[in-house]
Amino acid sequence: MxxxxxxxxxxxxxxxxCLGKFVVEKNSLRVTSPESVKGVYECAIGNFGVPQYGGTMVGTVVYPKMNQKACKSFDDVDVSFKSKPGGLPIFLLADRGDCYFTLKAWNAQKAGAAAILVTDNRIEPLITMDTPEEENSRADYLQNITIPSALISKTLGDSIKKALSSGEMVNINLDWRETLPxxxxxxxxxxxxxxxxxxxxxxxxxxxxxxxxxxxxxxxxxxxxxxxxxxxxxxxxxxxxxxxxxxxxxxxxxxxxxxxxxxxxxxxxxxxxxxxxxxxxxxxxxxxxxxxxxxxxxxxxxxxxxxxxxxxxxxxxxxxxxxxxxxxxxxxxxxxxxxxxxxxxxxxxxxxxxxxxxxxxxxxxxxxxxxxxxxxxxxxxxxxxxxxxxxxxxxxxxxxxxxxxxLTEGIETNQCLENNGGCWQDNDANVTACKDTFRGRVCECPVVRGVKFVGDGYTHCEASGALRCEINNGGCWEEKRDGKTYSACIEDDSKGGCKCPPGFKGDGVKTCEDVDECKEKLACQCPECKCKNTWGSYECSCSGNALYMREHDTCINKEGTTSSSWNVFWVIFLGLAVSGVTGYAVYKYRIRSYMDSEIRAIMAQYMPLDNQGEAPNHVAHADI
Structure with missing residues (x-):
């Protein structure tokens, strides 16, 4: 309801x-042959396709033997209206009725016709052929019709058909030159x-x-x-x-x-x-x-x-x-x-x-x-x-x-010169999303030195890809202080991203604030440790002569460390000395024993030893 x-x-x-005044826009149609139809007539411009305003178009008329209302595709009946080399363009003549004007034009265009003339099926004032309404207006072909179209009177249509049936060629000049004052x-x-x-x-x-x-x-x-x-x-x-x-x-x-x-x-x-x-x-x-x-x-x-x-x-x-x-x-x-x-x-x-x-x-x-x-x-x-x-x-x-x-479409509007065309820009990096074209300025995120920017082009553009940190630091936070530079741009993130480096906190885009590791008890927690916060880092020290070991977060006494080290040195040195003397004594003992045994063996060959007795005296004789 x-x-x-x-x-x-x-x-x-x-x-x-509905009771108001609707004016049918017309252009002139001149039939140049045959003599029986020759003359100037009015035709109503269709509210679709592309009329040739300010120009003319000459062609020859064809009235098909089949599908005369052009409500079906001419591919089904294997008919083509493409003009032959050196021949005039073909204007398809179709009867009104049974389907939308736009469908007739679309079928004619697909078959190669240069224009379509729809002949009225009743004697009445000319009307404007319009696009269909409601659900049929969503047909995909409607916005693809490019050939001009015109509605002609039933009287003119019948005269053209009669001439064609007699074997005569009908040539027409469509003239839009005076359509607009x-x-x-x-x-x-x-x-x-x-x-x-x-x-x-x-x-x-x-x-x-x-x-x-x-x-x-x-x-x-x-x-x-x-x-x-x-x-x-x-x-x-x-x-x-x-x-x-x-x-x-x-x-x-x-x-x-x-x-x-x-x-x-x-x-x-x-x-x-x-x-x-x-x-x-x-x-x-x-x-x-x-x-x-x-x-x-x-x-x-x-x-x-x-x-x-x-x-x-x-x-x-x-x-x-x-x-x-x-x-x-x-x-x-x-x-x-x-x-x-x-x-x-x-x-x-x-x-x-x-x-x-x-x-x-x-x-x-x-x-x-x-x-x-x-x-x-x-x-x-x-x-x-x-x-x-x-x-x-x-x-x-x-x-x-x-x-x-x-006369030409090769133009630029130069709109980017004023207020950057209302597009996004980064003055620091000298990068803008404004681009002048013959269609007017366009707000599109640019590509700069191989780095592609992404965004809506109006309020923001962000660098993306592996090289994005080279252009304005990828749109991320960056600051230099006391000779140190910190950046929130993640270089190995191909999708882009900003993250505050270690020692900082924030959104990574506009701000990164120093983290006070000392105040937040994030470092130097050993009892003897003393903590000092620095920009982006911290420094730890130990009381007295102790030495701070950062990797273990602990303090070690310097004197104790030195004494222990010398004791170890002397133990090792004395150990090596004792080993050397012992080795030398063993070596000398073994050499002396060897030499003594050799001398005794030589002396035993040339003289009796002290512990041997005299040998008995032996005489030689002969038996008689």
């Missing part, structure tokens, strides 16, 4: 706009947008367009070539429902300004009123920036806010928005004053002006499509693509009066 009531309320919100030397354009980032592919493509186009937009604005104004669509809640739960959650200022629930669910997530307030903040930011002579800062804020404060990460808050505003150097007080009180039962002048601007004036119809561009009071049709939109804006200048940005 709650969802049904919410839907009914939104039907009432849209009631007034160029009354003076400045192009005025409006971008109707929304801060909601939970609406699928449309929201994703919108913020991608802002990021890509902002560089060109800022150069055009700074050079005075364009006058840009952002706008936001709001609806009102009928007085009878102003106090209902749905209106209170979707509206501000007592139901005067409302936006749909981002998740289409009133019971969770952010509410429509959150979107309205953020839209109001963006509109006020533009007013303040414009008053300060820097309207182009709106592009920076919107792109930065989408990166830093997305709904999907629950950061879609005033606090996050304020941080982005401060980084751009804008006056936050003026912006808050412009926003006013969203709870007050009164009109908000900014949002009232936005509602008035939605109503079509002159050749422009009511704005009911988001996102969209209005260039020189003509509604842009086609994909929100940087190249396509830039071409459309440049088509608003008189020929040969276009600024240089219309």
């Amino acid at each position: 709650r969802e049904k009531l919410g839907f009914f309320i939104w039907v009432l919100f849209l009631w007034g706009f 160029h009354p003076d030397d400045r192009v005025e354009y409006e971008f109707w947008t929304n801060s909601n980032d939970e609406c699928g592919n449309k929201c994703d493509s919108q913020i991608e367009f802002v990021k890509n186009f902002k560089g060109a937009a800022q150069i055009l604005e700074k050079g005075g070539y364009t006058q840009f104004t952002p706008h936001y669509i709001t609806w009102y809640c009928p007085e009878a429902f102003a106090l209902s739960k749905q209106c209170k959650s979707q509206c501000i200022n007592h139901g005067r300004y409302c936006a749909p629930d981002p998740e289409q669910d009133f019971s969770r997530g952010y509410d429509g009123k959150d979107v309205v307030v953020q839209n109001l903040r963006q509109a006020c930011l533009f007013r303040v920036a414009n008053e300060s002579g820097k309207p182009w800062l709106w592009w920076d804020y919107v792109s930065d806010f989408s990166i830093r404060c997305p709904m999907k990460e629950k950061k879609y808050t005033k606090e996050c928005a304020d941080e982005v505003i401060k980084s751009l150097g804008l006056d936050l007080n003026k912006i808050n004053k412009c926003i006013g009180n969203p709870e007050a039962d009164e009109e908000n002048p900014v949002l009232k002006a936005e509602q008035d601007a939605q109503i079509g004036t002159g050749s422009r119809g009511d704005v009911t499509i988001l996102p969209t561009l209005v260039i020189n009071n003509r509604q842009y049709r086609g994909k929100l693509d940087k190249g396509a939109v830039l071409k459309a804006i440049c088509a608003g200048f008189q020929e040969t009066t276009e600024p240089a940005v219309c």
Whole structure:
């Protein structure tokens, strides 16, 4: 019941706009052959693909024998519309009906067609072919359609089919040169947008367009070539429902300004009123920036806010928005004053002006499509693509009066020269996350001398990798005192990290304080020890003549140590002396005994020894 009531309320919100004026943007179509169809006709520009604003395209028409509504892929019937070398591009003619216009264009593009012409199936005024809504708007192919498309009348379609069936070649010139007026030397354009980032592919493509186009937009604005104004669509809640739960959650200022629930669910997530307030903040930011002579800062804020404060990460808050505003150097007080009180039962002048601007004036119809561009009071049709939109804006200048940005994309914005583009920087290390590109400045953590910085690029970047301590000490604490240098950077940590070295305590990033090892009883705990704290370390000493042994945290008496050492020396010396004398005596004794035995043996051979008797006398005789 709650969802049904919410839907009914939104039907009432849209009631007034359904009765408003919607202008179909057209371009001319010239048939150059055959003679039976030759002439100039009107066709309605599709609100997808890439129209060639300011240019022309010539091709030959093909009407397929099968799959004439182009609702199926032409790969299934093995048909190709790629032009042959030297031949004209092929424009596919398809019948209206049975499927979305975008699907017809996508199938034609995949088959190689250069453009698609959809012929109406009834006689009626031309309508604008738009992208599908709700769940079908999430189809992946929608943002990939690049060929131009146009709706032609049933009468013209029948004439082309008749000529083709007779074997005649139908050649057509699509002309977008006069699609946009160029009354003076400045192009005025409006971008109707929304801060909601939970609406699928449309929201994703919108913020991608802002990021890509902002560089060109800022150069055009700074050079005075364009006058840009952002706008936001709001609806009102009928007085009878102003106090209902749905209106209170979707509206501000007592139901005067409302936006749909981002998740289409009133019971969770952010509410429509959150979107309205953020839209109001963006509109006020533009007013303040414009008053300060820097309207182009709106592009920076919107792109930065989408990166830093997305709904999907629950950061879609005033606090996050304020941080982005401060980084751009804008006056936050003026912006808050412009926003006013969203709870007050009164009109908000900014949002009232936005509602008035939605109503079509002159050749422009009511704005009911988001996102969209209005260039020189003509509604842009086609994909929100940087190249396509830039071409459309440049088509608003008189020929040969276009600024240089219309002729080349090789540009730099030089935004980093002022306030560092609102990005992170380290003045000590001369490192910045600001990078100028033709898309405008980008806040990306840099790579310096092979060291990669990581972070969001806006508020912080930290060096990472093995060499990170060589750049600004890896963003860690470092201090030099009395010839000593201590650092908290961990050199062998490839992921990065800061840790106070031994002897210090703190976060390692901003501070590391000396630890008083003496006071905290971390050293010199022996009874005889005396402790003295030093920066990053400590010194221990012992009373009297004792010697401090740091590895054992103890004191040893110097005299006792000396006496003991000499005693050991003399014991060893005397021991060696005794051993030497004993050895020498043994040696001499053994030598003398050996010599005595040898002398006795020699003397025994030449003379009797004293203890031997005389030998008997022997005589020789012969027997007779």
